[in-house]
Amino acid sequence: EIVLTQSPATLSLSPGERATLSCRASQSVSSYLAWYQQKPGQAPRLLIYDASNRATGIPARFSGSGSGTDFTLTISSLEPEDFAVYYCQQRSNWPPHTFGQGTKLEIK
Amino acid sequence: EVQLVESGGGLVQPGGSLRLSCAASGFTFSSYWMSWVRQAPGKGLEWVANIQQDGSDRYYVDSVRGRFTVSRDNAKNSLYLQMNSLRAEDTAVYYCAREDCSSTSCPFGYWGQGTLVTVSS
Numbered sequence: 001e002i003v004l005t006q007s008p009a010t011l012s013l014s015p016g017e018r019a020t021l022s023c024r025a026s027q028s029v030s031s032y033l034a035w036y037q038q039k040p041g042q043a044p045r046l047l048i049y050d051a052s053n054r055a056t057g058i059p060a061r062f063s064g065s066g067s068g069t070d071f072t073l074t075i076s077s078l079e080p081e082d083f084a085v086y087y088c089q090q091r092s093n094w095p096p097h098t099f100g101q102g103t104k105l106e107i108k
Numbered sequence: 109e110v111q112l113v114e115s116g117g118g119l120v121q122p123g124g125s126l127r128l129s130c131a132a133s134g135f136t137f138s139s140y141w142m143s144w145v146r147q148a149p150g151k152g153l154e155w156v157a158n159i160q161q162d163g164s165d166r167y168y169v170d171s172v173r174g175r176f177t178v179s180r181d182n183a184k185n186s187l188y189l190q191m192n193s194l195r196a197e198d199t200a201v202y203y204c205a206r207e208d209c210s211s212t213s214c215p216f217g218y219w220g221q222g223t224l225v226t227v228s229s
Contacts, residue, residue, distance in 0.1 A: 034215035036153075043203055043219035044153065050213045087153055091214045095167040097143070097155040 002026055002093050006086075006100035012108040019075040021103045023088035028068045032092035035064055035073045038102075039084045047086075048073060075105075083107050110134040110218045112204050117223030124194050124227070130187040130204030130220055138162070138182040141207035143216065144189050146200035146225075154200075157189065158207065172198075194227045201225075 003026040013019055023033065031051040036044040046055040048064035051071060061076040075082055088100040116128040128144070143158040157168045157178040166178050177190040187204050201222040208217035 032213040034213050036216070038153075043221055044216070045219070046208075046215050046217050049208070049211050049215040049217075053211065055215075055217065089153070089155075089215070095155075095158075096169045097158075099153040099155065102152045 001096060002029060002090055002098055004088050004090060004098055004100035006088060006103045008103060009101070010104045010106060012106050013078055014108045015078050015080055017078050019073075019078055019082070019105060021073040021075075021086055021105070023066075023071040023073070023100050025069045025071075025090060025092075027093070029090040029092035031067050032090055033064075033066070033071050034089045034091075036087045036089065037082075037084050038087065044087065078105075080107075110206070112206065112218055112220035114202065114204055114220040114223040117202065117225045119226045119228065120194055121229050122195060122227055125190070125192045126194065126225060128189040128191065128202055128204075128223060128225070130189075132185045132187065132204075132206075135206070137180075137185040141209060141214070142180060142187045143205045143207055144178060144187075145203045145205050145216065145219075146198075147203070147222075148197075148200040151200075156202070159187070191225070194225075196227050199225060199227045 007022045033051045035048040038044040052064045085102045111133045113131045144156040159166045159178045175193045179188045203222045204220045205216035206218040
């Protein structure tokens with residue numbers, strides 16, 4: 001089973017700052033990686049698929065990069081609505097699909 | 109508009125059973141793999157099971173294999189999760205999600221709002 005490790009667990013930043021979230025896989029997942037955003041009491045929302053492609057309706061301030069075992073989600077300039085929990089997920093070697101444990105992006 | 113609406117959650121005793129349903133609309137249900145993903149209170153996301161478009165292939169996470177059964181009725185645009193021998197650790201919000209395999213990573217492109225299952229005596 002592929003394990004995804006996200007860092008940091010919590011990231012404290014202010015609106016307007018740049019956020020960099022990391023996801024590391026225990027073995028290569030090629031580009032079969034997605035990122036999701038989840039706000040309290042809501043279902044997750046797809047942000048990025050195939051490591052670097054923005055999903056429909058996702059603002060350009062969100063970008064994804066990486067391949068193999070190291071991936072990054074970048075939010076170029078934080079908006080108030082971006083403070084949430086972010087998960088990475090792989091479908092390279094399945095079952096099971098696996099998720100990272102999440103990074104909580106909180107307001108500083 | 110794509111919609112996924114789960115139902116069937118509730119309080120059940122350990123060892124009991126529950127059947128979750130997910131009603132799909134706004135897309136051709138029979139063309140997509142579908143999954144169940146759960147989230148224990150205050151915890152992260154865990155994929156539970158999925159099923160191929162025609163129901164011929166099904167996969168499960170190890171912790172539920174043999175206790176849970178995923179199924180679908182394409183005529184009714186519905187996905188199901190039969191949960192037997194429930195344990196306290198199955199307590200979670202259960203989401204149904206559509207797998208969008210037009211892209212190689214088959215992400216979960218759409219999610220329902222979730223239904224809460226609580227296993228407790």
